Amino acid sequence: MIRITLPDGSQKEFDHPATVSEIAAAIGRRLAKEALVGRVDGRLVDLSHVVPQDARVEILTGDAPEGVEILRHSTSHLMAQAVKQLFPEAQVTIGPAVENGFYYDFAYKRPFTLEDLTAIEGRMKELVRQDLPVARNEMPRDEAVAFFRSQGEEYKARLIEEIPADQTISLYRQGDFIDLCRGPHVPSTGKLGAFKLQRVAGAYWRGDSRNEQLQRIYGTAWPNQKALDAYLHFLEEAEKRDHRRLGKELDLFSLQDEAGGGLVFWHPMGSRIRGVIESFWKERHTAAGYEMLHTPHMANLELWRTSGHTEFYAESMFRPLTVDEQQYQIRPMNCPFHILIYKDRLRSYRELPIRWAELGTVYRYEMSGVLHGLFRVRGFTQDDAHIFCREDQIEQEIQAILDLTMEILSTYGFKHFDVYLSTRPDKAVGSDAIWERATTALRNAISARGLAFVEDVGGGAFYGPKIDVKITDAIGRKWQCSTIQLDFNLPERFDITYVGDDGERRRPIMIHRALMGSLERFFGILVEHFEGRFPLWLAPVQAAVLTITDAQNDWALAVRDQLRAVGLRVDADTRNEKIGWKIREHTLKKVPYLLIVGDKEKQNGTVSLRARSGQDLGVISAAEAVERLLTESRARRASDQPTP
RNA sequence: GCUGGCGUAGCUCAAUCGGUAGAGCAGCUGAUUUGUAAUCAGCCGGUUGAGGGUUCGACUCCCUCCGCUAGCUCCA
Numbered sequence: 001m002i003r004i005t006l007p008d009g010s011q012k013e014f015d016h017p018a019t020v021s022e023i024a025a026a027i028g029r030r031l032a033k034e035a036l037v038g039r040v041d042g043r044l045v046d047l048s049h050v051v052p053q054d055a056r057v058e059i060l061t062g063d064a065p066e067g068v069e070i071l072r073h074s075t076s077h078l079m080a081q082a083v084k085q086l087f088p089e090a091q092v093t094i095g096p097a098v099e100n101g102f103y104y105d106f107a108y109k110r111p112f113t114l115e116d117l118t119a120i121e122g123r124m125k126e127l128v129r130q131d132l133p134v135a136r137n138e139m140p141r142d143e144a145v146a147f148f149r150s151q152g153e154e155y156k157a158r159l160i161e162e163i164p165a166d167q168t169i170s171l172y173r174q175g176d177f178i179d180l181c182r183g184p185h186v187p188s189t190g191k192l193g194a195f196k197l198q199r200v201a202g203a204y205w206r207g208d209s210r211n212e213q214l215q216r217i218y219g220t221a222w223p224n225q226k227a228l229d230a231y232l233h234f235l236e237e238a239e240k241r242d243h244r245r246l247g248k249e250l251d252l253f254s255l256q257d258e259a260g261g262g263l264v265f266w267h268p269m270g271s272r273i274r275g276v277i278e279s280f281w282k283e284r285h286t287a288a289g290y291e292m293l294h295t296p297h298m299a300n301l302e303l304w305r306t307s308g309h310t311e312f313y314a315e316s317m318f319r320p321l322t323v324d325e326q327q328y329q330i331r332p333m334n335c336p337f338h339i340l341i342y343k344d345r346l347r348s349y350r351e352l353p354i355r356w357a358e359l360g361t362v363y364r365y366e367m368s369g370v371l372h373g374l375f376r377v378r379g380f381t382q383d384d385a386h387i388f389c390r391e392d393q394i395e396q397e398i399q400a401i402l403d404l405t406m407e408i409l410s411t412y413g414f415k416h417f418d419v420y421l422s423t424r425p426d427k428a429v430g431s432d433a434i435w436e437r438a439t440t441a442l443r444n445a446i447s448a449r450g451l452a453f454v455e456d457v458g459g460g461a462f463y464g465p466k467i468d469v470k471i472t473d474a475i476g477r478k479w480q481c482s483t484i485q486l487d488f489n490l491p492e493r494f495d496i497t498y499v500g501d502d503g504e505r506r507r508p509i510m511i512h513r514a515l516m517g518s519l520e521r522f523f524g525i526l527v528e529h530f531e532g533r534f535p536l537w538l539a540p541v542q543a544a545v546l547t548i549t550d551a552q553n554d555w556a557l558a559v560r561d562q563l564r565a566v567g568l569r570v571d572a573d574t575r576n577e578k579i580g581w582k583i584r585e586h587t588l589k590k591v592p593y594l595l596i597v598g599d600k601e602k603q604n605g606t607v608s609l610r611a612r613s614g615q616d617l618g619v620i621s622a623a624e625a626v627e628r629l630l631t632e633s634r635a636r637r638a639s640d641q642p643t644p
Numbered sequence: 645g646c647u648g649g650c651g652u653a654g655c656u657c658a659a660u661c662g663g664u665a666g667a668g669c670a671g672c673u674g675a676u677u678u679g680u681a682a683u684c685a686g687c688c689g690g691u692u693g694a695g696g697g698u699u700c701g702a703c704u705c706c707c708u709c710c711g712c713u714a715g716c717u718c719c720a
Contacts, residue, residue, distance in 0.1 A: 094720065103715095111648055159720045169720085180720055201715035202647025213647055216715075248655080257693095257711060367645055369716080549677045576677070584681035598679055610680060 062223025072097035081177035082123035101220035131190030262378030295337035301327035334360035353389035374524030398445035413638030422459035430488035463489035548598035
């Protein structure tokens with residue numbers, strides 16, 4: 001008798017070793033139909049897997065994340081089968097599930113075209129209709145190598161050769177197609193369906209650019225058509241928000257071919273927003289006990305030798321230039337400069353923690369192919385800060401940084417934070433003891449703020465553990481902006497010290513931290529997050545006063561000046577255009593408030609207030625308008641909805 | 645850097661088989677004085693990314709280069 005325990009705690013008994021399918025059938029017909037894979041004592045297995053003894057069994061469908069992942073993986077195999085049928089000379093390599101979909105890399109004599117993709121997709125649908133069973137077989141490693149080599153699948157053979165000789169290899173067969181795969185897979189091709197091939201791209205064998213290039217086909221796959229449609233719709237939404245498009249439409253910034261790739265030009269409207277972001281940042285940092293620094297954009301290469309950048313960061317740095325026989329390096333980071341200020345005189349333990357912040361512009365060499373709008377550039381400004389403190393101050397400093405991070409980011413409307421803690425990698429500087437104590441301090445600080453976190457064991461930099469924070473934007477995309485890194489290395493390299501209460505020289509701990517990361521990138525994220533509809537406090541033009549005819553020009557200018565007098569960014573539109581046209585133009589520019597003035601308003605000293613949403617907020621006095629906009633702007637409300 | 649895709653007016657796009665490069669918007673000029681998302685007319689605007697080749701003739705076909713763009717870690 002075999003006893004199967006289900007996730008709800010209930011049990012089923014079988015008088016023989018049952019397959020996962022049989023167990024699913026015993027639970028319910030619908031489940032048996034929708035089942036994709038099973039989990040037996042925590043291990044994912046095929047439905048055909050025989051459960052030989054008492055076990056905990058879970059049946060997974062397309063509703064479970066693991067089920068979807070299997071679905072995607074199986075779809076990549078389906079694609080490989082279709083490709084092999086249409087292009088028998090193509091060799092298969094690897095084809096995993098990835099976020100939202102899958103890919104498969106092929107070695108083929110020529111790149112696949114979009115027409116090929118259509119044909120492949122058509123063949124995949126046909127294979128789904130045939131509902132071919134997907135069967136698992138096992139074979140000794142050497143036999144598998146010989147088998148794939150005989151099939152002309154050199155890459156597969158090479159992959160298997162890397163597997164230990166004594167290990168048994170699993171193969172999956174569906175119709176005429178056999179692939180090496182760990183599995184598990186869906187039981188038959190008929191279980192697949194909602195997929196779409198998206199693009200073809202080059203990818204290197206083993207991800208190494210020294211190796212030969214393969215043809216990678218990307219696709220997306222979902223449990224049902226509805227989910228696929230929703231995802232395709234999401235992609236369209238994301239495209240509408242593209243900061244490169246909105247940046248042009250709203251005249252915020254540009255990248256200039258003549259200047260070179262990855263160098264950002266902030267136009268007046270973008271600069272206004274950046275100015276607001278910077279003042280807010282400075283205000284909160286000053287309140288949190290930071291001092292502001294300004295340091296040079298380049299320095300003698302010797303400094304970068306001391307810091308170790310020439311050794312460990314060389315490939316991201318621009319080549320040095322020669323000045324008066326000396327080599328100068330344009331900076332890829334700000335930290336060495338802050339250290340020089342620290343070193344400029346003797347420091348006492350009484351001064352610690354020292355918190356120094358700088359909106360520091362840095363230049364890093366990025367390969368031309370990776371440049372992307374504001375998200376990946378070669379020159380950008382970090383909201384950088386360095387904290388020099390004693391070891392016993394780490395925990396409270398990290399807590400304070402987390403507080404500041406949450407405060408600043410939530411003001412932009414980011415409410416959900418994913419926190420990651422990365423610990424000691426194999427190669428690291430500093431004693432195990434200091435790593436242990438520092439990592440514990442980070443862990444404590446995160447917990448003290450009631451935050452959940454994921455621990456990335458061994459994911460820290462060689463010089464210290466770190467905390468990364470990801471934010472989630474308005475359409476659910478995650479972005480890592482904030483990073484808090486402990487550094488046991490630079491204080492050592494620069495031999496910085498402070499005098500302790502016992503008169504002895506001691507080594508401070510250094511914390512690097514950036515909340516927004518790169519202002520350029522953060523700004524790009526904001527553009528996409530708000531879809532260009534910046535909340536009042538950020539909007540480059542917060543309000544526009546529109547006249548009906550030129551008879552109201554004097555009143556419009558007076559209203560504009562009243563609003564400007566309290567610091568609001570306001571324009572008057574006195575052009576000889578119809579009001580409908582003016583409203584359209586300013587609405588397309590996403591101006592939060594329009595103040596319309598005709599003869600009635602002029603006579604009564606009022607304005608007619610219209611929100612960006614189109615909502616009519618009624619006629620109010622100019623003084624009320626000033627009060628209302630000023631209050632909302634000062635509140636830094638992140639919503640783009642007007643005050644009710 | 646590598647592989648694919650794309651480069652036509654400031655922007656978005658058209659141009660049949662290789663046969664005189666076109667439209668809307670923007671800009672400029674003028675008319676219109678207008679009440680909550682498009683008033684009308686005229687004008688200006690191009691070495692079709694650059695260079696070379698094939699051809700009687702090239703936006704179109706071929707070659708080289710430049711730029712943009714998608715991708716180039718993720719359990720075989």
